Amino acid sequence: MPDEQRQRILVLCDESGMGLGGVPVFNEQISMALAARGHDVTLLTVKQVQGGHEGVTLRTVQPAPENIEGRHWLEQQVTTQHPTAFGLPDPREQSFDLIIGHSRFSGPAAVAIRDTWYTEARVTHFLHTSPERLPGFKYPNNPARAAEKAARDSSIEQVIMNRADVVVGVGPLLTEEARKLASTNPQVPTSHELVPGTAIEPLVQRAQQQNGPLQLLALGRADDALKGFEDAAQAVKLLNDRGVAVHLTIRGVPDAKVPDLQQRFSQLGGGNVTVLSFSTERDAIRNDIRRADAVIMPSKHEGFGLVATEALGHGVPVLVNEDSGAARFLQDANRIAPELGIPCVVPEPADPSLRVAKWATAVHQMKEQLPERIAQASQLREILKSYSWEHAATSLVQASVTAPAPATGASAAQQAHATVQGPEGTVLLSGSPPGIPPTQRGTATTVTLTVNQTIQVTQQMTQSTQASQPTGPHPQPPIAKAAALTSRGRRGTATTAQGTGSNHQGSASQARPQIPQPPKPQGPSH
Known part of the structure; x- marks a missing residue:
């Protein structure tokens, strides 16, 4: 693993694998690529994984009740059950360096498990769809429903982004969307444009084109x-x-x-x-x-x-x-x-x-x-060939580990760090502020970041033990925990969550202020 340090990575996804949709397929591929790069990767899901996922340690939460969506159940479980119940390490003995969540499907669970248990970890949040634009295409004949869903889904993403250390857009279009959403928050994290990997297969050999269809x-x-x-x-x-x-x-x-x-x-x-x-x-x-x-x-x-x-x-x-x-x-x-x-x-x-x-x-x-x-x-x-899944994994880790603390203040959107994935997994600094479409930003500056450029810790975590294990018989609505969290369990602040024995090298983010909880979802969100 040249120029890379082995990272302990926890990935959360309600389900993962071939045949389950775009996000589960993406999750499987990026998880395997991270493992192939030599990182210690653990995947926590709701549904049992069926095959694949080579090199990844697989864990599941308790089966979800029939009337509860997997993503809501995942968030409830990681905040009300001790991690060891799922086979995850005891936070008092070992933390994770990086926790990865996927949009509203597992992003709330990612920030919740970090803030509740693994307080030294960084959270990297993927944006997989445009919450503002997609509903208009799905419900072209029902503008009111489209507007309601757009507002709800956008609010969920914004709450998560306010708690994340890095937001990642899957490709240029979604990176633009991620920067736009994150820029409205009190704290604006680093954004990174990731290129989904391409599996290079044997080149198709064709005979001379015939006159058929x-x-x-x-x-x-x-x-x-x-x-x-x-x-x-x-x-x-x-x-x-x-x-x-x-x-x-x-x-x-x-x-x-x-x-x-x-x-x-x-x-x-x-x-x-x-x-x-x-x-x-x-x-x-x-x-x-x-x-x-x-x-x-x-x-x-x-x-x-x-x-x-x-x-x-x-x-x-x-x-x-x-x-x-x-x-x-x-x-x-x-x-x-x-x-x-x-x-x-x-x-x-x-x-x-x-x-x-x-x-x-x-x-x-x-x-x-x-x-x-x-x-x-x-x-x-x-x-x-220069944009494989392993290249994507390399850029993801480097962008996450080298990200500075989120920008704050009136000009936070303009000051926030922005990077893009270059060939061979290089990480390049973007040449313009968030919100500028990639097609207009000009050539990215040729500054390659390495893991050795990790940000100095600005505060030391005050460790304390958690008085009691949280309990809760009923799952809360989406991001209820994430939206309500203030400084509880956050590194750089006094915490009621269990301390860790990890000396993480990443920057210590300031306690993130509470922002309003988005509207409660009604019915299926697909």
């Missing part, structure tokens, strides 16, 4: 309107009606819904769409990608879009929606040559009724330029 592949939930598959199917029909042979395969349908969705997409696509059931088999997905001429991601909005980089890891051409983190990454001239990245991005029309036509045009161009696009995808695959 262009084979497109889309991966994701076909019953989720946000994914834009209906627009893609209609674009396929439009092209075939014009004599341009194109076929679309959609992988991502629950078994019970396959017949109905096959019928619907066959109608939308003029019989040129095949719907396949969801698969948790990695080899099945790899084979789908390798058989495709191109992989498309027609989502109306996507925080990042791991599908795009996964396909490029095989050297398979992609088309992605403009309103996505993957598009921002591919259009970043500091990372990727414009002639390689820009052709992958489908512009988002101001008039949604023109979306089908835009995608039809992009797919037609892909078919006409396929040999050139394949060559470009091969070059993109070479570039992405």
Whole structure:
């Protein structure tokens, strides 16, 4: 582990692994990458992990009652049960250096377990979706519901960010969102732009292109309107009606819904769409990608879009929606040559009724330029070798360990530290204040941070033992604990939580002031 010190890392996620959604897949990959870098990684979940997660120590809380969401139960458990009940170390004997939470799904639990038990640890908080924008896409015909959910979810993220030491955006788009949300808090932590890793697979070898249909592949939930598959199917029909042979395969349908969705997409696509059931088999997905001429991601909005980089890891051409983190990454001239990245991005029309036509045009161009696009995808695959999951893990640890204390005061948003992930996991200082979109900030300064630049401790923790183990028969609403915490259990202050025997090298953050609790969620939050 050159230039890295072994860190004790606790990752919290309500569930983790292939086939459970974007956040669980991301969590598995980054956890394994951290372990592969030599760090001591423990993962605490609600649902039992099924396979994978090589090198990661797995722990679970008590099973959640049927009427309680996993993320709420996780927060309740880590604040009312002693960590040893889950197989975690006794805080009086050993702490963690870093605790990682994922958005509102496990972020509240991450800050809660740090403030209650492992008070010397730093908290790194991931933002995986845009809480302000996503509801508008999910509920386009119900503005009131969209506005209520946006306000609620944004408040949850802001409360967590006010308690975190570092906020991490998954890709450029979400980093912009994270900086914007964090900038409204009394204390603004360091922000870091992380690039999700790409697994580099054997390069797809193709014979000379024949006159058959262009084979497109889309991966994701076909019953989720946000994914834009209906627009893609209609674009396929439009092209075939014009004599341009194109076929679309959609992988991502629950078994019970396959017949109905096959019928619907066959109608939308003029019989040129095949719907396949969801698969948790990695080899099945790899084979789908390798058989495709191109992989498309027609989502109306996507925080990042791991599908795009996964396909490029095989050297398979992609088309992605403009309103996505993957598009921002591919259009970043500091990372990727414009002639390689820009052709992958489908512009988002101001008039949604023109979306089908835009995608039809992009797919037609892909078919006409396929040999050139394949060559470009091969070059993109070479570039992405510098953005593996292990590179992402390296940048994550370095950015977290070297982060200074959160900025405070009237100009906190302008003074807050901001970094971005460069090639090979380097950490570069961002050249502009939070809130500036990555496409406008200019080239990041070429200052590489190392773990040896850890911040000096400004205060020493006053250790004391906890009088009694907390109890609570009923789970509290989301972030109730996180929002209510003031200086309790926080390093640099007198604490009622159990002290640790760790001499952590990170900066000692000041006690974080209480901020208002967000509205109580009503019903499912998905």
